[in-house]
Amino acid sequence: MIKINLTVLYIVLFCDFSLEALLPNNEYEFPIHMPGIHPTLPNSESYLCTGVAVPNQNLYITGFQPEADMSRVHHMMLVGCDAPVDMNLVDNNNVWNCGGSLSEPGISSPGSACPGSNASQTLFMWSLGADGIHMPEDTSVPVGLDTNIKHLVLQVHYYSTLGLEEDGDWSGLKVSYTNQKTSKVAGVMSLHVHGVIPPESKIAWDSLCQVGGTADLEAFAYLGHTHRLGKLVSGWKIEELDNWTQLGRSDPRQPQAFLPVDNVKMSPGDVLAARCIFENYGKTEVPQGKYTK
Structure with a gap:
């Protein structure tokens, strides 16, 4: 391959x-x-x-x-x-x-x-x-x-x-x-989450997708991106339900740079998963999209 x-x-x-x-x-x-x-x-x-x-x-x-x-x-x-x-x-x-x-x-x-x-x-x-x-x-x-x-x-x-x-x-x-x-x-695989963050809440949004194609892949960098309410982004490779490998985790309040991945190989059929943690201390719900919200 x-x-x-x-x-x-x-x-x-x-x-x-x-x-x-x-x-x-x-x-x-x-x-x-x-x-x-x-x-x-x-x-x-x-x-x-x-x-x-x-x-x-x-x-x-x-x-x-x-x-x-x-x-x-x-x-x-x-x-x-x-x-x-x-x-x-x-x-x-x-x-x-x-x-x-x-x-x-x-x-x-x-x-x-x-x-x-x-x-x-x-x-x-x-x-x-x-x-x-x-x-x-x-x-x-x-x-x-x-x-x-x-x-x-x-x-x-x-x-x-x-x-x-x-x-x-x-x-x-x-x-x-x-x-x-x-x-x-090189190319980018991106996982996205969408929704509304309830008022006065801490919430996790998850996303996953299966690696397709016929080629083996090697991850060399990752980037986590949220707007103002994001606190943590993490990414994972899943081979089996009980076999998870962390690709990386980042604090999106810091400069959102591509950070190195430690020699993680992926094959067709593997699953990529991501979790974004948000905290909303306000009195109103916040839809995904605007940074100032």
């Missing part, structure tokens, strides 16, 4: 494609940034997206380095779309609303992060001032010609305009890549 390196566990639980630098290890680097946005936050928070088409060739992403101010950005996510973004559905500034009701007036709302696509996948996530990630040796995320990733979309979750300067917000990422194929392929 093909050995695949897998980035796990992400739980929820404008710009041009241009070369900026040739890095010492024969990797290239390019930016994906918001184009000087001035969010007004009519709903106290907004989700905005911008994107860049992948050239019609095979490229291999090897790392992500965030460039954002956590005083106004709660999180950023890079998404791979299976088709180029339909520019007829977005405005001329290559920016669109992508957070449902948490939107900005005067900006197009096509209904998704990848308008015109049938499918998408998470490639990277950043929150609360965390650092970036670089893939292990000879490992990459393939994008472009022979893949189902044709467009890269940056989603930014704004919750403040603190410190916003006259030229607007330029939050984004530097993406490192190579044009040399690697022997191992």
Whole structure:
């Protein structure tokens, strides 16, 4: 079977494609940034997206380095779309609303992060001032010609305009890549939870899924993500009902970085499970979604 390196566990639980630098290890680097946005936050928070088409060739992403101010950005996510973004559905500034009701007036709302696509996948996530990630040796995320990733979309979750300067917000990422194929392929498996947190409560939300496909997998990193009421995120591999291996656990009140997994192998049929612990000391219920709630 093909050995695949897998980035796990992400739980929820404008710009041009241009070369900026040739890095010492024969990797290239390019930016994906918001184009000087001035969010007004009519709903106290907004989700905005911008994107860049992948050239019609095979490229291999090897790392992500965030460039954002956590005083106004709660999180950023890079998404791979299976088709180029339909520019007829977005405005001329290559920016669109992508957070449902948490939107900005005067900006197009096509209904998704990848308008015109049938499918998408998470490639990277950043929150609360965390650092970036670089893939292990000879490992990459393939994008472009022979893949189902044709467009890269940056989603930014704004919750403040603190410190916003006259030229607007330029939050984004530097993406490192190579044009040399690697022997191992990286990807993200994400488990999500949704619901409403009752008032004056401590509650656990669980999620699980079964590993499919035919390839053996090796987990090398995990990330736990919640909004303000989250206290603990943990992830597990389940082979049998009485055979659980912890992938990792994190406090989502700390910088939400990808943390190393200690040499955990997974096979088709194994189950991934996640638990998110929330505490709500308020007098009203809190729906999933808004950071300020």
